Amino acid sequence: MHERDKVLVVRAELAHDVVESSAFGVVQKPLSTFERLYNMGAVRKTAIVLLLAIIWEAAGRYLHNDLLFPTFSAAVEALLHSLINGSLVIKIWASLKVLLMGYGLGILAAAIFTAIGISSRIGNDLLETLTAMFNPLPAIALLPIALIWFGLGNGSLVFVLVHSVLWAVALNTHSGFMAVSTTLRMVGKNYGLRGFPYVAKILVPAAFPSILTGLKIGWAFAWRTLIASELVFGVSSGSGGLGWYIYENKNQLEIPSVFAGLLTVILIGLAVENLVFRTLENSTVRKWGMQS
Amino acid sequence: MRDPVQERTPLLDVRGVTLQYKTKNHLVTATYRVDFQVFRSDRYVLLGPSGCGKSTLLKAVGGYLNPTEGEIRLKGQVVNKPGPDRMMVFQEFDQLLPWKTVKENVMFPLLASGKLRGKAAEDKAMQYIEKVNLAKFADHHPHMLSGGMKQRVAIARGMAMEPDVLLMDEPYAALDALTRRKMQDELLHLWDDTHFTVLFVTHSIAEAIKCGNRILLLSPHPGQVKAELNSVDRDQADSAAGKELEARIHSMLFADAVEEQEAHHA
Numbered sequence: 001m002h003e004r005d006k007v008l009v010v011r012a013e014l015a016h017d018v019v020e021s022s023a024f025g026v027v028q029k030p031l032s033t034f035e036r037l038y039n040m041g042a043v044r045k046t047a048i049v050l051l052l053a054i055i056w057e058a059a060g061r062y063l064h065n066d067l068l069f070p071t072f073s074a075a076v077e078a079l080l081h082s083l084i085n086g087s088l089v090i091k092i093w094a095s096l097k098v099l100l101m102g103y104g105l106g107i108l109a110a111a112i113f114t115a116i117g118i119s120s121r122i123g124n125d126l127l128e129t130l131t132a133m134f135n136p137l138p139a140i141a142l143l144p145i146a147l148i149w150f151g152l153g154n155g156s157l158v159f160v161l162v163h164s165v166l167w168a169v170a171l172n173t174h175s176g177f178m179a180v181s182t183t184l185r186m187v188g189k190n191y192g193l194r195g196f197p198y199v200a201k202i203l204v205p206a207a208f209p210s211i212l213t214g215l216k217i218g219w220a221f222a223w224r225t226l227i228a229s230e231l232v233f234g235v236s237s238g239s240g241g242l243g244w245y246i247y248e249n250k251n252q253l254e255i256p257s258v259f260a261g262l263l264t265v266i267l268i269g270l271a272v273e274n275l276v277f278r279t280l281e282n283s284t285v286r287k288w289g290m291q292s
Numbered sequence: 293m294r295d296p297v298q299e300r301t302p303l304l305d306v307r308g309v310t311l312q313y314k315t316k317n318h319l320v321t322a323t324y325r326v327d328f329q330v331f332r333s334d335r336y337v338l339l340g341p342s343g344c345g346k347s348t349l350l351k352a353v354g355g356y357l358n359p360t361e362g363e364i365r366l367k368g369q370v371v372n373k374p375g376p377d378r379m380m381v382f383q384e385f386d387q388l389l390p391w392k393t394v395k396e397n398v399m400f401p402l403l404a405s406g407k408l409r410g411k412a413a414e415d416k417a418m419q420y421i422e423k424v425n426l427a428k429f430a431d432h433h434p435h436m437l438s439g440g441m442k443q444r445v446a447i448a449r450g451m452a453m454e455p456d457v458l459l460m461d462e463p464y465a466a467l468d469a470l471t472r473r474k475m476q477d478e479l480l481h482l483w484d485d486t487h488f489t490v491l492f493v494t495h496s497i498a499e500a501i502k503c504g505n506r507i508l509l510l511s512p513h514p515g516q517v518k519a520e521l522n523s524v525d526r527d528q529a530d531s532a533a534g535k536e537l538e539a540r541i542h543s544m545l546f547a548d549a550v551e552e553q554e555a556h557h558a
Contacts (some may be wrong), residue, residue, distance in 0.1 A: 181384070183389070190354065191401045201404065284391070
């Protein structure tokens with residue numbers, strides 16, 4: 001043996017026959033029903049919601065004060081009652097109508113601003129400056145101005161909603177575009193894609209995880225802004241929305257109905273998150289392996 | 293019979309090309325007055341150490357940057373922007389579009405460039421996916437494939453366009469040694485099949501000898517042509533002749549480095 005290898009321990013060589021997999025226990029077997037259920041996110045989350053409802057109910061009964069903190073069952077009862085007699089349905093519809101209008105216009109405006117932002121360096125500077133200025137500005141702070149400009153009506157609401165959606169969506173979309181890898185950009189250019197087809201076929205899908213995040217944040221901002229605006233300036237164009245429903249019931253000391261209103265806001269939020277956005281995620285970014 | 297005149301005119305003609313690019317603080321000269329000619333069905337290799345500007349040169353042929361001096365002509369036309377007649381295969385695994393399946397990825401350039409449409413594009417795509425033995429994975433998304441498979445899809449995508457020249461930027465550099473060997477054999481096999489023209493960038497001397505029929509040696513900082521050599525016969529890549537060529541290239545490429553080091557120590 002060579003001098004430098006003296007430190008090594010000398011051993012005989014080994015060779016084994018590999019055992020047939022059937023000869024030993026588990027190679028692959030299905031999980032138990034409990035394990036499979038526990039692996040489903042929806043089941044785990046429903047369990048959490050149920051647990052929270054039980055805690056609420058217990059706390060309500062313990063405090064025994066319907067005026068300060070009604071029980072879960074009282075809130076649900078008020079909710080069902082308002083749903084059945086239709087008053088809540090009208091409010092939900094009034095809110096959703098304004099919300100969708102503001103959200104849609106906000107996304108459209110964000111698309112235009114982002115297009116300006118990626119078209120040139122000065123456009124990029126413009127977009128960055130504008131988002132830096134307006135993104136931290138709470139939409140509700142613009143409500144007094146909006147009321148002067150657009151009067152008491154849906155116009156003002158839509159204006160503040162657009163403001164709340166626009167900057168969040170534009171910021172996320174733009175940073176998503178910026179993060180698209182040089183390789184993918186070069187691939188797109190290689191195919192001879194330029195201008196709008198290049199943006200639509202390469203940049204938008206490549207930045208889709210960020211765009212989706214922007215849409216989710218924009219949705220949440222829009223919801224908050226809408227309910228807050230309705231609380232601040234109340235009824236518009238006769239009917240009013242969910243915020244007004246909460247405010248009205250508080251004035252009449254119908255506290256279970258106030259909670260029913262809050263519950264409705266939460267339920268719609270949960271439904272949109274889990275049905276709309278989750279479905280969108282599953283059929284896009286998750287399927288593409290861009291998000292686990 | 294091919295036209296004998298066309299046989300002797302180069303497909304790709306790079307003449308006196310000086311490439312410069314700007315970083316935030318510097319103007320960097322990547323290559324200085326590089327000349328070379330690629331003929332039809334060449335497996336032309338650009339070989340050199342890191343910093344010799346070989347990738348920048350390939351990008352210039354791809355049309356991603358324009359020479360500050362000299363010109364690049366493809367079939368007599370000056371190259372000044374990227375286009376589907378020069379398909380690129382990159383080193384990075386993320387060159388496939390993650391939102392498209394393997395088949396859609398190969399079809400996309402055919403459709404985007406308007407070369408083929410509908411069923412014709414699909415057939416052409418499948419034909420090349422079969423050539424790289426990935427027919428079973430045609431409906432998979434890229435994130436479900438291994439690195440080697442992704443590179444094979446990228447090669448199929450490039451070849452399906454049947455470009456004038458296929459540009460490969462160190463396509464196997466990020467693969468493990470075993471896979472790389474297999475891919476090199478597969479590339480040669482594909483070449484036997486269609487005799488496509490390929491311009492191949494690598495920093496591995498062995499890879500250059502194995503895959504190329506002609507090798508351009510570049511010196512670093514900035515890249516200048518050091519030599520243009522013929523590779524050995526393909527069966528001889530591992531033989532004495534191959535080893536000899538390897539040693540010769542090695543001494544040519546690294547002669548400077550040794551002198552530099554000696555000067556440094558002196």
